[in-house]
Amino acid sequence: MLESRWAIVTGADRGVGLSLVKALLEQGYHVLAGQYLQESNEYLEQLKTVYDQHLQVLTLDISDGDSVQQAVEAIAACTDQVDILINNGAILGDMSKTIQDTLDFDEMEQVFRVNTLGSLRMSNGLIDSILRSDSKLIVNISSEAGSIGTCWRNSWYAYCMSKAALNMQSQLIQNQIAAQGGKVMVIHPGHVQTYMQGKLDITGSLTADESAGSILQQIANRLKSDYKQQELTLIDYAGNTLPW
Secondary structure, X not given: OOOOOEEEEOOOOOHHHHHHHHHHHHOOOEEEEEEOOOOOOHHHHHHHHHHHHHEEEEEOOOOOHHHHHHHHHHHHHHOOOOOEEEEOOOOOOOXXXXXXXXXXXHHHHHHHHHHOHHHHHHHHHHHHHHHHOOOOEEEEEOOHHHOOOOOOOOOOHHHHHHHHHHHHHHHHHXXXXXXXXXXXXXXXXXXXXXXXXXXXXXXXXXXXXXXXXHHHHHHHHHHHOOOOOOOXXXXXXXXXXXXX
């Protein structure tokens, strides 16, 4: 009998997060899905009807330490081993203001609390469970917007800076856990048709399902790699390396 494999996905309400949950369930994982929005989610409820005990939905605000701690305790009640943690939850913040405009620093701090510190809270709270598993994998969903080497924008301060900081966070974690068999991935999901701007962005070149499927293929490739202390790189959904 195969041992259960456990995966955790934050920001699972919709978009790439929801698609990751669905695809992981299809692959036979037990999934703990972090739901931020308070209202009932019909899509997660439908998945729960189909997959029953393979899916647990957790109320989770990764910007709040108490919420993360409650989620960590709920996860511990289900399993003491987490094969894959996918830190997907993120918010955009203002996209248009430049240095010559009045910037909203309170909003910027909230973006950092979610995009950067939220991932760190999750990884920190679950690191022992992750390292007890076979896969020992943390996946941080980053963005090309966090790449300094390809930066062309003159605005979108909070999101770009928070993702650049997430990239550094990923390297720091990798430096600590690699010798213990731990692995970290940093993935740009592509320009996805999601609701991050409050409505569906139909300009995206990928659907959420397409992005999630490609991300899971990159995860599968990483888990098959024999070189445990592989150099950490920022890659996109297709496996192409992007500059830090």
